Amino acid sequence: MPDVDLIEGFRDPVHMKALAAIIRKECTRQINIMEVCGGHTHTIMKYGLPQLLPDLIEFVHGPGCPVCIMPKERIDHAIALASMPNTILATLGDMIRVPGSKSSLQKLRAEGYDIRSLYSPLDVIKIAQDNPDKNVVFFAIGFETTTPMSAVLIEQTLRLGLKNIFFHINHVSVPEAVDAIMSGGDAKIDAFLGPSHVSVITGYKIYEPIAKAYHTPVVVAGFEPTDVMESVLRIVRQINHGKAEVENQYARAVSREGNLKAQALVETYFEKRDHFRWRGIGDIAHSALKLKPAYAAMDAEVVFDDILPKVLLDDHKMCICGDILKGRAKPYDCKVFAKACIPSNPMGSCMVSSEGACAAYFKYGNLNLKGAKA
Amino acid sequence: MSTKILLSHGGGGEETQSLIKNLFFKHFSNDILLRLEDAAVLTMQSEKIAFTTDSFTVSPLFFKGGNIGKLAIAGTVNDLSMMGARPKYLTCAFMIEEGFEYDKLEEIVISMRDEMVKSSVKIVAGDTKVVPKGGVDGIFINTAGVGEVLKEGISAHALRQGDAIIVTNEVGNHGACILATREELELQSELKTDCASLWKSVEALIDAGIEIHALRDATRGGMSAVLNEWAQTSNVGIHVKEADIPVANEVKGICELLGFEPYEFANEGTMLIALPQCEVVKALEVLKRFEETAKSALIGNVDDRFEGKVVLETPWGSERFLEPPKGELLPRIC
Numbered sequence: 064m065p066d067v068d069l070i071e072g073f074r075d076p077v078h079m080k081a082l083a084a085i086i087r088k089e090c091t092r093q094i095n096i097m098e099v100c101g102g103h104t105h106t107i108m109k110y111g112l113p114q115l116l117p118d119l120i121e122f123v124h125g126p127g128c129p130v131c132i133m134p135k136e137r138i139d140h141a142i143a144l145a146s147m148p149n150t151i152l153a154t155l156g157d158m159i160r161v162p163g164s165k166s167s168l169q170k171l172r173a174e175g176y177d178i179r180s181l182y183s184p185l186d187v188i189k190i191a192q193d194n195p196d197k198n199v200v201f202f203a204i205g206f207e208t209t210t211p212m213s214a215v216l217i218e219q220t221l222r223l224g225l226k227n228i229f230f231h232i233n234h235v236s237v238p239e240a241v242d243a244i245m246s247g248g249d250a251k252i253d254a255f256l257g258p259s260h261v262s263v264i265t266g267y268k269i270y271e272p273i274a275k276a277y278h279t280p281v282v283v284a285g286f287e288p289t290d291v292m293e294s295v296l297r298i299v300r301q302i303n304h305g306k307a308e309v310e311n312q313y314a315r316a317v318s319r320e321g322n323l324k325a326q327a328l329v330e331t332y333f334e335k336r337d338h339f340r341w342r343g344i345g346d347i348a349h350s351a352l353k354l355k356p357a358y359a360a361m362d363a364e365v366v367f368d369d370i371l372p373k374v375l376l377d378d379h380k381m382c383i384c385g386d387i388l389k390g391r392a393k394p395y396d397c398k399v400f401a402k403a404c405i406p407s408n409p410m411g412s413c414m415v416s417s418e419g420a421c422a423a424y425f426k427y428g429n430l431n432l433k434g435a436k437a
Numbered sequence: 438m439s440t441k442i443l444l445s446h447g448g449g450g451e452e453t454q455s456l457i458k459n460l461f462f463k464h465f466s467n468d469i470l471l472r473l474e475d476a477a478v479l480t481m482q483s484e485k486i487a488f489t490t491d492s493f494t495v496s497p498l499f500f501k502g503g504n505i506g507k508l509a510i511a512g513t514v515n516d517l518s519m520m521g522a523r524p525k526y527l528t529c530a531f532m533i534e535e536g537f538e539y540d541k542l543e544e545i546v547i548s549m550r551d552e553m554v555k556s557s558v559k560i561v562a563g564d565t566k567v568v569p570k571g572g573v574d575g576i577f578i579n580t581a582g583v584g585e586v587l588k589e590g591i592s593a594h595a596l597r598q599g600d601a602i603i604v605t606n607e608v609g610n611h612g613a614c615i616l617a618t619r620e621e622l623e624l625q626s627e628l629k630t631d632c633a634s635l636w637k638s639v640e641a642l643i644d645a646g647i648e649i650h651a652l653r654d655a656t657r658g659g660m661s662a663v664l665n666e667w668a669q670t671s672n673v674g675i676h677v678k679e680a681d682i683p684v685a686n687e688v689k690g691i692c693e694l695l696g697f698e699p700y701e702f703a704n705e706g707t708m709l710i711a712l713p714q715c716e717v718v719k720a721l722e723v724l725k726r727f728e729e730t731a732k733s734a735l736i737g738n739v740d741d742r743f744e745g746k747v748v749l750e751t752p753w754g755s756e757r758f759l760e761p762p763k764g765e766l767l768p769r770i771c
Contacts (some may be wrong), residue, residue: 070689076680079753102771105696111755129770156770169765182622182695182768208771260771288753406763417696418769427757 073287074110082292083115090299095121095251095390097244099237100206100258101128101418102286108427110288120295123252123390124413124420126240127261129205129233130158131384131412131419132341135376137233138163142171143370144200144231144363151177151194153187154202155209157416162409164376184212188219191228200229200363208260210234210333210352211325217332217354220361231363232353235339237261238269239350243341245277250389254298256291257283259313266321270309278307285313332358340375343384343412382411387420394421401425440539447533447567460543461563464550469526469561477561479526483585487522489513490581498541498575500618502629506545508705509578510552511634515654518639519708521591522584524556530564532577545576556636558582588643595650596671600739601717603710605638605730606631608660609688612702617691628687633706633729641723642710651711654704658762661700663709664747665761672744677737677759680752696769700749701762711739 098104104124107113113122126132142163145152152168159168159180172178177197179190184201191199203213213234220228237258244250257270262283270281280301284294294312301308311317332355339351354362364371378384381399386392394400394413404410406422413421445452462471469477493509509529517524529549533542553559560580610631617624635654642649651671653663660682668675684699692699706729712720717735724733742748747759 068686070686070693074752076752076754083753102769109757110753111751111757114755115753155768157767158770160764160767180767205771417767426760 073285073289075289078289079115079292082289082296086120086292086296086299087117089296089303090117090119091303093119093121094253094298094302095123096254096256096295096298097123097125097252097390098256099125099127099241100256100261101131101416102259103256103284103291104420104423105418106286106288106291108423112288112291115292116295124387124423126244126341126344126388127206127237127258128416128418129209129235130156130161130416132235132240132343133158133161133204133233134340134342135163135378136340136372136374138167139372139376140231140364141168141202142166143372144202144367145171145176145178147198147367147370149197151179151190151197151199152202153179153181153190153199155181155184155204158202158204161415184209184216185219187216187228188223188225191220191225195227198227198229200231202231202233204233206235206237206258206261207264210329211264211322214325214328214332217358217361218328229361229363229366230354232333234333234352235341236350236352237265238273239347240341240344241273242276243344243347243350244389245273245279247389249391252279252390254280254302255282256294257281257309259284259286259316262313262317262321264322264325266319267309267311267317268319268321274307274309280307280310282310283313283317285316342378343388345385378411384411384413384421387413394424397421442533442535442537442539442542442567444535444567444569447565453565456565460546461565464546465529465560465563467559467561469559470563477526479561479583481525481583481585483587485586485589487517487520487584487586488582489516490579491516492577492579494574494577495615496574497615497618498545500614500630501627502614503632503705504545504548505576505578506549507552507632509580510549510558511632511706512656513580513582514552514556514558514634514636515706515708517582517584518636519591519652519654520584520586521588521639521643521649521652522586523640524558524582524584524636526561527553527558527580527582528562529560530579531566532573533565533567534573534575535567535570537576542576552634556634587640588649591649591652593651593653593667593670596667596673596711596739597650598673598739598741599714600650600711601714601735602664602675602677602737602739603712603717603720603724603733604655604660604682604707604736605635605710605724605733606704606707607683607685607688607732608655608704608707609692609699609702610685610707611705612659613688613691613699615703616695624691626687626691628685628691631704631706631729635706635708635729638724638727638730641726642720645719645723647712647716647720647723649710649712652708654706654708656705657703659699659701659703660709661698661747661759662761664759667711668747669745674740674743674745675737675747676740676742676750677747678750681734681736683732683734697766700759701766714738
């Protein structure tokens, strides 16, 4: 093992300060950069990057948090499924915290329903094997990063012949969401930080149409603070030269084509939905996946269709998450931010998950916020 | 086949007596306990007595560097120590799930005995309940303790402008170790809990005549919870430098994998100390004599910039608030 520190090596203060100095020197105009992924929002806030950068650079926090963009009616699906007798509902991360129209999975769990928050989707196999007389519903969420894990779980479920595993698929896709934000023409975004882990799977080729259509540079960036700083510099340089290209800063993990095996596995089991409603943005065509009809027997939306609520639920009128996601407003522009809308009682999508823009602002506080009231 | 704890062991009859004699008395033996009265009668040397209780539930029960028994002793010893009190006497109550393995119970009891030796404390009263399968998760332990207050005035209210903040070990080891040991994760790690009794090092600080304003072991909620509580209680600002906070590389790695912060992870043998700047050199010199506090470091100071808030400064000079931890720790999705 070579002597490389994979954590501190990307957090070296000398490099951070040097990058900041170059960016300050070279940046001459206002640049609004959307970081699409919630992971980048956290890097930016946690490491106080706006304080290092010139005021001309503004981060716009994008729709890349799979928990935040889940519409309430689909959370109600999870709650309806988990409330069925003899059922275990399994999902990832802070999905269990998010309130639907009446309750959350966390509250339901406290009432005695069996709800599991997993570290890996493959844990579903063991749960199903240990509970052969129960139905196990996997509430699958996430962008292109987590879709292959769901595909592997489906493959294994079929191979082992497990009949008690069902899938509620909520996998969504980055390019369509970015396109939806930009195509309205009212978004104030000059460039994008491309997601890290999504791009490992998809390759950076998926951003080429966006760079071309909207004349915006896209730099695929790693999650470490020096990654983000270097990517910002690359954006500044592209803009200074009038370019709008896709660049790959995260070359240690991302290629143009991506992980072809994972892509093939996803193709095997999934197809595009006609529409998917994104919380805070609305209906976006072809922006999510569903199981192919051949796998209907394990599709919870087919098998348990009769118990799934069908009413669409919108957020409170006061919530401005839609504008935040388009770069037209900041969390502190919202009248209910940190007052009526807090992480333990979110009113809108961006406060829901720890990766949401409002939640990140709430957690890391106004020291990072340009123009924020102290 | 291994011996199991049965409901009859908690029934109060012959089996209960044999469990008490053959296990608890064998390892916890002392004059006061062996008198077998309804309550222990204690003699204390100081007028002021510190008194505390804590219940211990942990999954898994056994982990690298300790188990629930060691936690149950060190936890209560530390709570007393944090008030400047010499821990003297403990009580101990076991709630055991029917079917629990006798050998495991004995291993827990032996760790408790070994941990008590380090601070010269005694268990002087106890109770055992056995509950039907599913009533508890293996075993729960409650300990209560009393101690003689040797140094008065140590308090979360006592932080002052200009105070220095010291942390006595790497932060987050216990929380990360417990996570890594959970079966769902299957992480291979050499990471050990920091679980330790802190009385010896606190006593040495007191003996050295060092002025201490506040002491707190950073258990649930970690370093972040303690510093925020201090900032709010004393209505001061606290400024800490990330570059100076000791965090083990493995803990950083686990945090990166799962999206956690080491500052929010529980510790079981790591304390924070607020004291005047002029005492820092002497305090660090004393603390470094003890294995459990050998990695002590000065991490920050008290100021008046943001009252009631904790500011974390990055190695490159930018700042953010270190918010107190909220809700359940849930791993990140991708």
